[in-house]
Amino acid sequence: MTRIAVIPGDGIGSEVIAQARKVLDIALPDHDATEYDLGAARYHRTGEILPDSVQAELDQHDAILLGAVGDPSVPPGVLERGLLLKLRFDFDQYVNLRPSRLWPGTTGPLADVKPGEIDLVVVREGTEGLYAGAGGSLHTGSSAEIATEESLNTRYGTERVIRDAFNRASRRERKHLTCVHKANVLTYAGDLWRRTFAEVATEFPAVTTEYQHVDAAAMYLVTRPQDFDVVVTDNLFGDILTDIAAAVTGGIGLAASGCVNPDHSHPSMFEPVHGSAPDIAGRNIADPAAAILSVSLLLEQLGRGDAATAVSDAVAEELAGRTPAEPVDTTATGDRVAERVSRILG
Amino acid sequence: MTRIAVIPGDGIGSEVIAQARKVLDIALPDHDATEYDLGAARYHRTGEILPDSVQAELDQHDAILLGAVGDPSVPPGVLERGLLLKLRFDFDQYVNLRPSRLWPGTTGPLADVKPGEIDLVVVREGTEGLYAGAGGSLHTGSSAEIATEESLNTRYGTERVIRDAFNRASRRERKHLTCVHKANVLTYAGDLWRRTFAEVATEFPAVTTEYQHVDAAAMYLVTRPQDFDVVVTDNLFGDILTDIAAAVTGGIGLAASGCVNPDHSHPSMFEPVHGSAPDIAGRNIADPAAAILSVSLLLEQLGRGDAATAVSDAVAEELAGRTPAEPVDTTATGDRVAERVSRILG
Ligand SMILES: CC(C)[C@H](C(=O)O)[C@@H](O)C(=O)O
Ligand SMILES: CC(C)[C@H](C(=O)O)[C@@H](O)C(=O)O
Numbered sequence: 303m304t305r306i307a308v309i310p311g312d313g314i315g316s317e318v319i320a321q322a323r324k325v326l327d328i329a330l331p332d333h334d335a336t337e338y339d340l341g342a343a344r345y346h347r348t349g350e351i352l353p354d355s356v357q358a359e360l361d362q363h364d365a366i367l368l369g370a371v372g373d374p375s376v377p378p379g380v381l382e383r384g385l386l387l388k389l390r391f392d393f394d395q396y397v398n399l400r401p402s403r404l405w406p407g408t409t410g411p412l413a414d415v416k417p418g419e420i421d422l423v424v425v426r427e428g429t430e431g432l433y434a435g436a437g438g439s440l441h442t443g444s445s446a447e448i449a450t451e452e453s454l455n456t457r458y459g460t461e462r463v464i465r466d467a468f469n470r471a472s473r474r475e476r477k478h479l480t481c482v483h484k485a486n487v488l489t490y491a492g493d494l495w496r497r498t499f500a501e502v503a504t505e506f507p508a509v510t511t512e513y514q515h516v517d518a519a520a521m522y523l524v525t526r527p528q529d530f531d532v533v534v535t536d537n538l539f540g541d542i543l544t545d546i547a548a549a550v551t552g553g554i555g556l557a558a559s560g561c562v563n564p565d566h567s568h569p570s571m572f573e574p575v576h577g578s579a580p581d582i583a584g585r586n587i588a589d590p591a592a593a594i595l596s597v598s599l600l601l602e603q604l605g606r607g608d609a610a611t612a613v614s615d616a617v618a619e620e621l622a623g624r625t626p627a628e629p630v631d632t633t634a635t636g637d638r639v640a641e642r643v644s645r646i647l648g
Numbered sequence: 649m650t651r652i653a654v655i656p657g658d659g660i661g662s663e664v665i666a667q668a669r670k671v672l673d674i675a676l677p678d679h680d681a682t683e684y685d686l687g688a689a690r691y692h693r694t695g696e697i698l699p700d701s702v703q704a705e706l707d708q709h710d711a712i713l714l715g716a717v718g719d720p721s722v723p724p725g726v727l728e729r730g731l732l733l734k735l736r737f738d739f740d741q742y743v744n745l746r747p748s749r750l751w752p753g754t755t756g757p758l759a760d761v762k763p764g765e766i767d768l769v770v771v772r773e774g775t776e777g778l779y780a781g782a783g784g785s786l787h788t789g790s791s792a793e794i795a796t797e798e799s800l801n802t803r804y805g806t807e808r809v810i811r812d813a814f815n816r817a818s819r820r821e822r823k824h825l826t827c828v829h830k831a832n833v834l835t836y837a838g839d840l841w842r843r844t845f846a847e848v849a850t851e852f853p854a855v856t857t858e859y860q861h862v863d864a865a866a867m868y869l870v871t872r873p874q875d876f877d878v879v880v881t882d883n884l885f886g887d888i889l890t891d892i893a894a895a896v897t898g899g900i901g902l903a904a905s906g907c908v909n910p911d912h913s914h915p916s917m918f919e920p921v922h923g924s925a926p927d928i929a930g931r932n933i934a935d936p937a938a939a940i941l942s943v944s945l946l947l948e949q950l951g952r953g954d955a956a957t958a959v960s961d962a963v964a965e966e967l968a969g970r971t972p973a974e975p976v977d978t979t980a981t982g983d984r985v986a987e988r989v990s991r992i993l994g
Contacts, residue, residue, distance in 0.1 A: 372832075378831045379832050379835040379838075382832040383835070411759060411760065412758065413755075432799070432833070432834060437799075437834070437836040438836055439840065441803075443843070445804065447803035448800065448802050448803070449801045449802075449836040449837045449839070450798055450799060450800055450801070450837070451799040451801075451836060453778070453783075453796060453798070454794065454796055455794065455795045456793065457790070457792065458791070484887075485725065486724040486725050486728045487728060487729070487733070488778060488797045489724070489783070490784055490785045490797060491783065491796070491797045492725075493724075493785070494793060494795040497789070517891040520891050520892050521892065521894065521895040521900065525757055538833075541833075541863050542862055542888060544863075546866050546867065546870060549866070549867040549868075549870035549871050554867065
């Protein structure tokens with residue numbers, strides 16, 4: 303029995319997760335799901351963000367499915383650092399996997415790109431860099447205030463995520479890997495990334511490689527996203543680049559992600575890239591596609607390739623049948639996709 | 649007599665600067681220009697990047713016009729840190745001004761945006777953040793290597809650039825200012841930015857304000873760039889966001905910038921956002937529009953508003969008359985724009 307921990311979270315989180323669970327029920331019948339009440343609501347009610355006992359329970363699962371956490375009523379950083387980033391770091395989810403496709407039947411904002419032409423995946427480092435939480439401030443609130451943020455990067459952390467990205471690139475058709483950093487300014491970390499990239503590359507002669515500065519990569523994601531296959535980059539650059547990749551492929555409503563621990567020493571976590579969107583919460587109009595596609599990534603990670611493909615194919619069918627500009631019906635979408643998965647899996 | 653220092657630099661730098669100088673000759677007849685040989689060529693010839701004596705001479709000018717520095721033959725960071733960033737920091741050019749317009753007659757990559765609809769300016773902090781050069785590495789080259797990069801932020805540096813941005817926003821039609829940071833992860837620096845932004849805002853009641861995380865801002869620059877008026881952000885985020893803004897407004901070939909010292913304690917520096925593009929150098933096909941528009945920013949900064957407008961109007965006419973997909977003729981473009989400026993200024 304596969305054990306899945308579910309964290310619906312705040313805002314539209316619970317709405318889209320309800321749909322994702324319908325799909326999971328069909329695609330992975332032999333699973334056992336436990337819901338955990340974490341997020342802004344619990345924080346306000348009890349002051350708790352992620353009790354140790356809850357974290358220990360989560361750790362006993364095979365995977366975590368998360369909706370979205372966050373609410374404007376909670377100071378910035380509290381839930382991000384205390385819950386989302388804590389799980390990514392403590393569970394050593396060093397591969398933050400973010401695929402972007404311009405799905406057939408959908409339109410992106412770019413005039414010259416046709417559906418099917420964009421198919422890229424960003425492998426974002428998930429446990430280092432500026433996300434380490436190393437920083438501080440002095441004379442806070444005075445005119446003499448200074449604030450620092452430190453980016454911490456290790457050969458260990460860089461090498462393992464780069465090797466993972468090479469492995470992924472070598473299994474894809476184009477076998478092309480782009481390393482993104484800002485080596486002309488962040489010379490220490492950039493040099494570490496570039497050297498490690500070049501060294502690991504020798505293990506993968508079939509993969510063609512390229513390096514781009516993050517500003518150029520951001521530009522090319524807009525002007526020629528078709529050229530990207532796999533991208534490997536640091537935590538912060540990956541955060542920014544994956545939102546651009548989402549933007550050029552029809553928006554954040556379709557962007558799924560996996561915070562993957564490839565070594566299986568702790569559970570991996572799967573979540574839509576979008577946030578809790580309190581402005582549209584409770585109206586049954588949030589697109590559950592990203593949450594459902596996150597289920598596909600979860601299945602893939604659990605070694606259930608056929609079920610994963612069934613889910614993404616079902617979403618593709620759903621998207622192809624959409625009428626542009628017509629509002630999404632959250633629950634109806636979940637029902638239709640679940641039914642399609644059931645049909646595909648026979 | 650206005651004294652202009654000119655650094656043509658590497659690759660296409662000298663080609664586009666030659667055109668910019670034709671325009672400058674017409675628009676600012678009472679100036680005296682001195683060319684400085686700096687960049688990859690000099691570095692290879694003499695080992696010098698920016699001799700102190702040259703820097704002292706540059707400091708005696710009213711403004712600096714720079715083409716592009718850099719060449720793949722020089723290790724990353726050497727010219728960037730030793731020349732470009734050194735001038736920005738030592739000359740206290742704390743306002744890195746980067747306007748983006750979708751010029752009438754041009755087309756950007758976005759399907760739903762018409763020329764004239766995008767008109768934004770990014771005020772990028774130019775003397776702090778991750779560009780401070782504070783970092784290091786230990787056990788370099790071994791499997792135990794760590795590399796750090798530190799973002800240094802002061803209330804002093806944050807407040808002055810934010811106030812400058814509010815001033816600019818208050819002089820524009822929409823009077824809207826968006827502050828961009830990543831306060832949910834970079835909590836110390838982000839908090840400094842947000843607090844300072846809120847405090848300075850009280851001095852500018854006519855300006856409407858907004859805060860966005862950098863990942864969201866990157867996305868919105870692609871999905872609804874029309875909504876932005878003035879953006880104020882830190883050094884690294886500004887680097888990335890301005891390349892996205894350039895991408896959605898027809899590309900880096902049109903993006904001008906000013907590294908401005910608003911206090912006039914040292915000269916400001918004006919440069920196209922593009923690099924030295926060694927791949928197309930020497931073929932007279934580089935677009936000089938960004939360099940010429942940088943001249944317009946230079947004139948504006950020198951208090952020559954009429955001449956500045958004449959130059960940007962002349963570029964607008966040139967762009968409106970272009971046949972898409974026809975290659976640019978660098979020298980012919982410079983001649984035509986200079987002639988137009990001459991006609992406009994009577
Ligand atoms: C909510 C935030 C901490 C998070 C991040 O920056 O990683 C989000 O933007 C994401 O991309 O998952
Ligand atoms: C060349 C590089 C140091 C520079 C920067 O990062 O500021 C460039 O990208 C720019 O935007 O002017």
